[in-house]
Amino acid sequence: MTGYLGDPQRNAQVMAGGYYHTGDVASRDEDGYITYIGRTDDVFKSSDYKVSPFELESVLIEHPAVVEAAVVPQPDETRLSVPKAYVSLAQGWPADADTAKAIMEYARDHLAPYLKVRRVEFFELPKTISGKIRRVELRTREDEAHRSGTPIGTEHRYEDLIR
Template sequence: FPGQKVKPGCMGQEAPGYRIRLLDADEKEIEEGEVCIAINPAPVGLMRGYQNDDGSFAPLGRTAYRTGDVATCDAEGYFTYVGRADDVFKASDYRISPFELENALIEHPAVAEAAVVPTPDPLRLAVPKAYVTLTANSVPDRATALSIFQHLGQTLAPFKRVRRIEFSDLPKTISGKTRRVELRQEEEKRAKEGRRSSNEFREEDFPELSTR
């Protein structure tokens, strides 16, 4: 908007006529929560639902319209995107945004695409795992995995680091979006069966890495 200061990496402030709140599942305000639009009163132009909705679209809570996006808000009222509510997960009791990890991954020259999901871990309950599609001239081998792990170790805080990498094509919807739910289900299935993909590399497989 005219006169609004631009902050790199931020979505900006709430638009005039809208009151934005960051809420948890019980509609309590929190520092990092789902982006919700207050509906008492509802702003002009807010979509309230679909005609002949089958019930799968249910954004209206008691006091707010839930967008499904997670964000933080600073002291000046600027919102920063974290990820989709159903994609953000906990690892070692920290909230992890796949969005941030995937951005770090695609900065590596060998990575064409990446999707990060939680995978069960006996020590941390869950750890971040990256499914990675490599660029045309890259080889899905140990050396490439090591290079990616080293890159992430220099880029991300220890609690955010990807602990496992699997080289694979990503499952997509008709519209081209990554089917994260399919990847999460595959990880849960493998954990129950106690098996591991031959294309998966784990941080602990590399003594040369300083794991924490």
């Protein structure tokens, strides 16, 4: 097998210009500090804004109820997609609407309005053998639920909790 996962076209893309393009996105501020934003394959659009899951997850894990979080796009007829957080809870926090509301309010208060987390689901996060969260499985779960027209009944929705 030659090339990127046996795909010579993909290999040519990542090796364009003689450099290896990792797919990681970062920004540099006026003082020269570099801030990691996320991966190009994880960034998604919501209401025509680019959303970096890493940015939202970084805020979510600041909440005392959240041990780990993974943000993925949930298909939405109006906004194209909305940010949905899959959350692993800290011990002592109930997986209920009050906890979901507290997490969404915290995120709302610490993020730009267009980055509002609109769905929260308490969920066992799928991981790789090395312990990295497999967002691809969560995105697939969201896409399959959308295609089948079956809403995920265990999620908490912003519009139902926060007025």
